[in-house]
Amino acid sequence: MSSYETTGILTHEHFGKNLPPKERLEKGPVAVIECIQKIPCDPCAYVCKFGAIRKKSLVDPPEVDYEKCTGCGECVAICPGLAIFVLNLKYKNDEALVMIPYELLPTPKKGETWEALDREGKKVGEARIIATRMKNRTAVVTIAVRKHLAMNVRNIGRKLK
Amino acid sequence: MHKGIGLDLRIQKHPIIEFERGKPIQIYLNRRKITAYEGETILAALYALGIKNYGESVKYRRPRGFFCGIGKCSSCLMRVNGMPRVRTCVTLVEDGMTIEYEKGHGELPIASEVEVEDEKVDTDLVIIGGGPAGLSAAISAAKLGVEVFVIDENPKPGGQLIKQTHKFFGSKYNYASVRGVEIAEVLLKDLRESYAKWIVNASTIGYYKNGKHVIAAVQDNHKLIEMSAAKVIVSSGARENTLLFPNNDLPGVYGAGGVQTLMNVYGVKPGNDALIVGAGNVGLIVGYQLVQAGVNVKMVVEAMPKIGGYAVHAAKLRRLGIPILTRHSIKSAEGKDHVEKATIVELNEKGQAIEGSEESINTDLICLAVGLTPSSEIPSQAGCSQAYIPELGGLVAVHNEDLETTLNGMYVSGDASGIGEANTAMMEGTLTGANVAMELGKDRSKAEKIREASLKHLNALRASPFGEKVLKGKEKIWEIWRETK
Secondary structure: OOHHHHHOOOOHHHHHHHOOOHHHHHHOOEEEEOOOOOOOEOHHHHHOOOOOEEOOOOOOOOEEOOOOOOOOOHHHHHOOOOOEEEEEOOOOOOEEEEEEEEOOOOOOOOOOEEEEEOOOOOEEEEEEEEEEEEEOOEEEEEEEEEHHHOOOOOEEEEEOO | OOOOEOEOOEOOOOOOOOOOOOOEEEEEEOOEEEEEEOOOEHHHHHHHOOOOOOEEOOOOOOEEOOOOOOOOOOOOEEEEOOEEEEEOOOOEOOOOOEEEOOOOOOOOOOHHHOOOEEEEEEEEEEEEOOOHHHHHHHHHHHHOOOOEEEEOOOOOOOHHHHHOOOEOOEOHHHOOOOEHHHHHHHHHHHHHHOOOEEEOOEEEEEEEEEOEEEEEEEEOOOEEEEEEEEEEEEOOOEEEOOOOOOOOOOOOEEEHHHHHHHHHHOOEOOOOEEEEEOOOHHHHHHHHHHHHOOOEEEEEEEOOOOOOOOHHHHHHHHOOOOOEEEOEEEEEEEOOOOOOEEEEEEEOOOOOEOOOOOEEEEOOEEEEOOOEEEOOHHHHHHOOOEEEEHHHOEEEEOEOOOOEEOOOOEEEOHHHHOOOOHHHHHHHHHHHHHHHHHHOOOOHHHHHHHHHHHHHHHHHHOOOOOOHHHHHHHHHHHHHHHHHO
């Protein structure tokens, strides 16, 4: 039994080869798919215009061809599990961008600052809202966080300012 | 009992759903005038004012709240316009309606004072239950030229789809990434475009046989409908399980689906601080939906050693800071007329409570998401063979891969044929609709194609570890069907 089955929290160990390699992360926007179980689902694969996401079968977890992925974020908006994020570590020297799906109110607005939360909902820093794009009532929110937090920030908490 | 009046728990802003309320009307609760909105159930209108108790139990006079919210459990009965024991969760408010608390079994009005009507329907196919399975069956059969009549006991058809704010999993073929509420709209649109007839607010009350299958139903609490048909599809869904613990009947202890109905169909906030019991997909999803409705979800407890639902659903709750405690369960609920607290407890490897591990939680909303039992009453009364299959949630009508029961011309589909999920329910519905069309000699080649596609997609959907249990249950019941026939 893996730890996520008792805690509900996925860690980097669980993702294994599902994480983009370090060299690819350094190159700019790329999708990170935090979906490792066999579940019958495939919208991420058919929405990708670049053919970067492959499902061997309806139930096999998605596999990403990181060379084809442009980090456009279409998959972030369509994933029913809200399990896809786009990371851009090239954004600034000390800041990275994380694109997250968000389905709560209020909808974050550009220019605001919110709490940056990790996979356990713990506040680990601050998130500047860079952009919000509504797609079928899912807000796809791009936040800027301190670079070292990018691999762990997966949600926003309360609005700070 | 009126202490709540003055509150309004109606949700005004929601990230996914826009609640369309009808015009305000006046109803009378024990002669006290209160405002409700057209399109609301009595239960929703009262709950919105903070009125959460609807009567008392007959023997021990314990307070009664609602439980299932979909007309299956009889916990929310009140006297309405002089009629005793009316299910307030499926009865819509009307201007000037009188609603009264009732003691004991209630008294029937004098027969001559009650207006009654009757109607006879003669059709090819009657479908009992207009949820994902029933609507899909209706669309598939009607498009193939079958004369269809669908009956549903809730004010709105669509079953549990109409309360799902999340996007569905599955393939493009079965509405993947479309929210449940939107799938219901698509199905209703298709239903309207087909030639199927359908009614709501109508409960099936019995099965008879008179050359054809005869189904009796009551619509709007006063109209008797006798439906004769060559074929019947029972897609009556499921009822929610409860759990045994002290005070499990206190108002504030609700089925997860009941909470979804109140919150996502009628837009009423069910509580302030929620405890969720069960970390299967239903528990995890309702937890997330509660947050969307502005409820503080304290935690999810799960008696099993691992989370039963999808990791992606669990992750959504965890990153909101909501703990999921496996090997934990509820020990008791506390409160006078309503839940105020719950005690949770850790379980050992044998599933027994560990002494001294109790923790008291302040909560006014305990959501039970501990499984479902198929609603198999009609096949049972009709004389279909039944079998107890734990993997399918309990007693189900024995059926084959084409969902035919042992009674000629009667089919089952969706949760009534074994607890699954909505995608497979829709596929099963499409499949049975096509089968009925074939049996009735309609467009055979087209029906056969739909049948084959449905079987293929059903297999694909069940080919994950999460589908294993259902598939095992289905294989058992198919085997029993072969032995019985």
